[in-house]
Amino acid sequence: MVRTTRRNALKLLGVGVAAGALGMPWVRNAQASGPYKIGFLGSLSGPAESLGAPMLEGVKIAVEDINAAGGTNGRQLELVVRDDKAKPDVGTAAARELVGEGCSMLLGVVSSAVALAVSAVLQQEDAVLITCAAHSMRLTKEDFNRNYFRITDNPFMRQRAQAHVMAERFGEVTTWGGLIPDHEYGRSTWECFDNGLKTYYPELAKAEPTISKPVMTTYGGSDYRNFVASAMRDPAVGFFVSAYGGDAITMYQQALPYGFFKKKHPIVDAANEFIVARAMKENFPEMWIGSHWYSGAFTGNPMNDELARKMTERTGIKFLDGFIGEGYSAVRAYAEALKTADSGKTADVIKALEGLTFDSPTGKRTIRAEDHQTIKPVVLYRVRGASNADGIEVVEHRVIDGATVIDPATPGVKLTF
């Protein structure tokens, strides 16, 4: 474990130094020939590093694959990497720097705050951004702009798909509560899940759900016991949690002795991929987790299998996080768009991306022309701790067709329920 991550760090360091050497501040050329330059912008340090680093790996594999196959339009892809430290101001500076170095095609971004900040300056900088994880609904709703694209699902799709599966599988569980971090993303996931419960329980379980007021939690804290206690007092049986990363680990760990996971079932985790499960291993309580991409759900898709094989080879990790698939897909989207927008000019790239259908590890995806939201399958898996070498196992997974749970395209208009 320790050894592999250190090797990762060194590998990342290698990329960074190479990127640094390429990225001299006084170079201001936008090449019309030579390789297409793609700028990766993601959290490579700070609290979201463990999300940004795998995303970058996916991006790198895609670039290698495409270049090995002769590139796009006979031109190679060149990757320039910048760290946004999950801070909006650092992200905007890095984005501007990437554009200054001739990378007007940007991708990556973990944090919604960074995505919103960078998205706001895209038009001014004449650049395009495809985000691979940032989930804020505002990006394709009230703060939409034409230079921004999202390659993955959004809370409306993800959380409603989760509610869909719950109504289908746990029709008898009609009381639901939530443990929600008190920020925009947290509230937005809850609103969407709440909407999904109200939509699918009457439809699929023939029952009206009773939904409690969610417990709003802090984030970045070290003590969630009072929130867990509040949730324990709540009569709801099913629980939805959208705490993230380290916060989720802390919360689950402190919830365990209260018998939270014995009393509350099922638990739906909004988006933690395998991050929390890999950390908690045998102690990880069973829950349904939303994911960007799960290789086990798409076996048989050659792109999927190849990506999973290469990633496991490189990192030794068996349960791969969805960020890898999304980084990979974003590069694929650019490569596909460049086939028609061979100039690489921003206006052309935007035009080519709108309505684009392309191959990805989750099968065919289509980018909606109106609000630049991608229609893609939503993935859920049921994970629990296990006494095997990995410490966890995926009991089952579900894939929901994205088109059935997607929001109507209303760019510029705030999402309301």
Place this chain on the structure above:
Amino acid sequence: MVGDFLLVGLNGMTWAMAVFLVAAGLTLIFGILHILNFSHGGFVMIGAYLTYTLINQTSGPTGIFVFLAVAVLCAAVVGVLGYVIDRTVFERLKAVDDSYSLIATYAMLILCEGGVKLVWGPDFIALPPPAGLDGALLLGDLFIPSYSLFVILSGIVVFLVLDFWIHRTRSGKVMQSVALDPWMANVLGININAMFTTAVVAGFALAGLAGGLLAPNQSLSPGLGGTYIIQAFGVIIVGGIGNVRGAFIAALVLGMIDAFGTVYVPEYPGIFFYIAVAGILMYRPQGLLSGIR
């Protein structure tokens, strides 16, 4: 209702003792050297990571005594680190203005983060409580996680030991006199440099111990160093400069205010800690107690 009240009180106690464990070493160093050690949280983090690694070396489920032994071992290792830092960094900070030590130790906090990332990687890590502390006691209809009780007990024990040392032993009393008037202590033939080093090593060892004992309390990541530090600052300042008793009382007071505030005014979680710190400092500008005691 009474059960709720007890539960919130217990959670407040757990928080209070966790923060006190971190603050104890901080206030010791602050009291003697007048260095507000920003990197203290970083060394708590190193203690926690070390504990994680050592526990993973042992096979099978970890018992309480193994866990305690590992925590003490980590305290020793971090204490040695403290000795090195005393010689290389703190030694030079004595001559400069107080605020410079703030930036030097801030730089050390950044270094701790970088070091932890290099050794353990950026991914989140979790350490479960040892066997015997992973369950809960049932008191009536009240669930009391045994690990919470363990944290509370650890805090109290550490407090009692420190208090005994400072008030009942010769070396503790010497330490008090050094804190009050190093010049006079020097005149009386006390080797104050040795006392400074002792305080630093003890302070760091306490950081390592806190890290070890609290490793199962929350997730481990390179950002852990900053998690407790502001709370610990609040506690030692409200408690009064270098005052271990004060810090203990302050931790309890602030923990209770924060716990009840969070439960009864859930719209603004976490804000009550700061309101309490500001309020108490306005009422008692020198903290609750003062002088190393």
Place this chain on the structure above:
Amino acid sequence: MSNLLEVRGVNFAYPSLKVLTDINLTIREGESHVIIGPNGAGKTTLFKVLSGEMFAKSGQVFYEGQDVSALDAWQRVHRGIGRTFQMARLFVEQTVLDNVIMALESRERIKKTAHGRWWRLSPTKEIVEEAHLRLAEYGLLKRVDDLAANLSHGDKKRLELLLTLALRPKLIMLDEPTAGMAPEDRRAAIETINRLRQSEGLTLLLTEHDMEVVFGLATRLTVLNHGEIIASGDPEEVRRDPTVRSIYFGKGAAHA
């Protein structure tokens, strides 16, 4: 001579220590009033209460007939009270000249003249000239550019006196003005202070240990013991006062 400062029934105590008990004292305009008493008699505390650094628990302080008991030190300075400290207080990181300029500008700020406007970038020519003049008067001209920290003990005391007088106070309180001075410096200091009193029309209030200085300066003498005034009046009368003698020399000596 009219009364400049009047103290009526002042008491001061720390939580567990009574420091001043029912102090009644009058300082007349133009006199040189010296307060003596053993260490711990409450001289410094009395000074602090009179200057406004600390407030009495009860009793009043009148200055020029007005009750100033509630005024802070800086406000009493505006009324014309100045003081020096046992250990000279200066702006040690600044040059001697800058110290004097700071005092002169403060005086102008109190008088609200154009020289004392806070937005003025550099001191006016008049201020700088006056500073040089005053420094010359005190024999400090050759130290103009030295840091105040680098002055000798005597020079520091002299500079502090200069600074305090630069504010043109009516009453100046000197806390052991000759402490730590060599005998010849002491004599010079007595001369300077007496000259100042006459030339500038100052009223002086001092504490002092050295008897040569006390009788060289005092026109009136007050003896403080255990926070109480045990005698006050003409220096020679006080010298002969039996209570004072009994306290200083023991009971038997009082009748000798």
Place this chain on the structure above:
Amino acid sequence: MSRGQNTSSTTSAANAAILAAALVFATLPLWADKGLVFLAGIVMVQIVFAVSFNLMFGLTGLVSFGQAAFFAAGAYTAAWLGRAVPELPFLIFCLAGGLVGALLALLIGVVALRRASGIYFAILTLALGQLVYTLIGKSDALGREDGLVGIKRPVIDLFVGTLDLSIGDRYYYFLLVACGILLGLLWWVWHGQLGRLLAALRQDAERIRFFGVNVRRYREIAFIISGGVTALAGALVAPWSQIITPAIAHWSYSALPILFCLLGGASRFWGPAVGAIVFAGLEYATRTMVGVSELIVGGALLVVVLAMPGGIVGTLSLLARKLTKNGKERLNEQSA
């Protein structure tokens, strides 16, 4: 007259350095890429932030650990007004931001300065600052945790015509001029009678009290000027970064100006500016060194602090003084 110990040669060297730095900032858009230009804009604002903070820290001797609250107050006020009443001129937003910062400083200053001093004052301001941080993060009007996004760069009315600052590098130059003016103001305060008075107050509050100075009042004045100018810097940064989040009110943001002041040297007016530039340079140079940037930044910081306890500027001027002194002695020897 001679104030301080700067000999004329070191003064002229310092002036040349300031001029060179100003020139670099002024010509940056002509030769550097956009990312660097953006960073330079942030650094300019941070310089104003740090220098205004140093009015209290270096000059008056008060350590406030809640300075970010004023920065955020200015930024949020200006950005919020820009949304609520977009028809008003931009300069009004800035002034309003500064005013709100000054008022907040008055409020915090009156409370905190009256009660606490030293490290207690630092922690009291930290707690009050965190209070502001939490309240911003919970306020719907201020965008809660996600902040205000898509802040527009303004069009200013110049009487003779309008100037659209959203085009090209115009806002950068506007920022340059605005920061220049603010630094000029601060320079005036620092070196003027008020500044000298505050410096004297730091050295001996008792002595200055017996110069008839209301010490607490002047500390409050320093706090208010400092808070107001910091807020103005915040107001200026909002349209530049085009997004503001509660992070700019967090205690770690309050630590920045302290860092800059100590790194550059708190006893000199330009010290914090040097600190801000050096720190930004360090971060910029390590931005692609993924995985080890913390080690390099932390290590460099530690070395600078341990090797240069007076900060960079303080140490340099000490060095210069020694050199010129040696030079003079040598000259004297030769002439003798």
